[in-house]
Amino acid sequence: MMLGLAILALACAALPGLIAWVNLSILRTPEPDLDVRSRISVLIPARNEAPVIATTVRAALASAGVALEVLVGDDHSTDDTAAIVAGIAATDHRLRLIPIPPLPEGWTGKNHACARLAEAAQGTHLLFVDADVTLAPAAAAALVAHARRTDSALVSGVPRQIMGTLGERLTVPMINFLLVGYLPMAMMRASPRPSLGAACGQLVLVARAAYEATGGHGAVRTSLHDGVVLPRRFRRAGYRTDLVAAHALATCRMYRGFGQSWAGFSKNAREGMATPRALPVWTLLLAGGHVLPWLLLLAALLGFGSGAAVFLAAAAALVSLATRAAITLVTREPAGTILLHPFTVLVALAIQWRALLRRRGAGTPAWKGRSYPVGDS
Template sequence: MFIFISILFIFLIWTICNSLFMPKLAPYTRMKKNPLVSILIPLRNEENNVPHLVSSLKNLTYSNIEIILLDDQSTDSTKTIIEGMIKNDSRFTLVEGSTLPSGWTGKVHACYQLSRYAKGDYFLFLDADIRLHQDTIQVALSTLKRMEGKLLTGFPKFPVTLFLEKLLVPMQHFIIYFHLPLLLANYTKFSAASAAHGSFMLFEKNAYKNIGGHSAIKDSLLDDVHLARMMKKKGEKVVLANITQFVSCYMYSSNRDVWEGFKKNIFVGIGRSVFMASFLIIFYLIFYVSPVVFILYGLFEIIYYQHLNLHHFLPYIIIVIQKWFIDFQSKQKPTLSFFIPASAIAFISLLIVSMGSSLRNKGYHWKGRTYQ
């Protein structure tokens, strides 16, 4: 038990130290010239997100932007709502997406089309479920320039209300702060140590074009990470920042969407490696599920033997503190940290299902399209 507790304590200390290498968006410093920023957003059946998205974009205070929205073959009221909201605002342009060609994934093709319309010095790719603080553009540019990077990305704040959202969505931050060596991610060009969130990716235009843009990864289901790795392989610096103060992401509208969305990405995200999936399943069972078993045994001792052994409760306390620290950094609800064993079980279950779909060639279904 002593060794087990010691390992969990090391995990906690590592997480705290690792977080020191995650920069936050810097305060805005006035530039001699405000470069043109192209805000590029693909939309497919996003009628529920469009009103909040467009309202958020209208409030941006950065003076030199163009906002290009691409309707990607939507079958709902996405286009109609956009047209009604952007009229008389010259910053906005709505374009029609073309039919998805063979060999492309939907979002990648939509982003590729958007990049061809963009005229800016910087390209900011957003998802429809993003909401921006009014000063986001200038602080993101300031941070990118201060860090001398060519791509700035980050995992947004995730307001969660659905059951599966609460268990799974905040685990994105947990995985980044715990598993990704942020020193290597932010201060080296080691491509394997790369992470990105496709809902917020700010590229310097020439660097984006130098890697071939989205056309270079046309069949990718993990376009954000693949673009970040390509940037590093071309010798460009990638900045993974804590953007939670300025960017929020309302990812899903139903528990089914949560499940299908993560199912599409989780096994692909580890390179479809059965070995890595097996390792993660065993790892989380041992270190993030078993503490519940120790608690139950400790309670059994209290009830039947009137004996309190704190060692049985320490593993759970440590993993809750670790999760709480990450939730605090990412502006997540602190009460969710108490459910880290349940999050681990959901993560394991999802990984098993995602791996099974891939190995049986069943593919992944998302927004009316099927991908292998």
């Protein structure tokens, strides 16, 4: 039995290792194009973001190589968010503060704010940026250049993730690990299948014409996971979507502490892997490839298992850590998170299983002062 489990562990560890090896060889940071033909609207939905909004807005205004406007949607903030943005807008005509109307029934907050910002925007391309994302000067120009070169209606990437606490380091690295280790990007680029569509909601560039033709955020108004549903809707409408390496284009500290990380990942779990069909498969792949090898090695220390089983378990553990190390170093995440990898996987699975087993109608954890009902997947 130990030998069989060791073979399973090695197979489950090798799969993301192979996918990541291919993905890291083709995933590149795009370069800006000197031929500036696009007007970019940087759209920032903001709700109680006073500690970070000035940095986000000033970085967006520093974008180079594009015709630019920056719109910040104040979504009923109760702190100084609106006042901070208004103060900056008084010194730079490219910045506008857009008050977001009350949230209608059937909408999630971010989608509603993004839809209203898109209506007010004038750009040929819309760059949706979370309020905790700091753009590099070349980011907007690089994303729109990649969109033109690849004929992509939607381009996204994962900003370099800033993690200040152990709780963040046990949760946030799964974003890049899942995208790079389990999404075959060569297939994504070759096939129009909606199931292969993916994005990071922190940083999404869309062509305005395609956005309007697909219904934009209004078409996914009930979703809490625009990084999944928006690119898939684009693909269903016949548009191409793509991912790029964005660690040099932007930075983001999305959560602060374990509690906020747990709540943040929980709110969109049901639109990710936490479905009755998908989660058992994900549990086998993730636990099998990244937790089971260490359990088998622990059993070997206690005197269980043959030499062959121990060898295969050690190989699986090495492949698992090597894959995580390659992704971590390329995406410039903290190197200290690599050895936390088995625990990161366990925490991710705990979040997903809790989301799946949560009683229908109990609602997601409150987020930004709002709570949304949880329906069946």
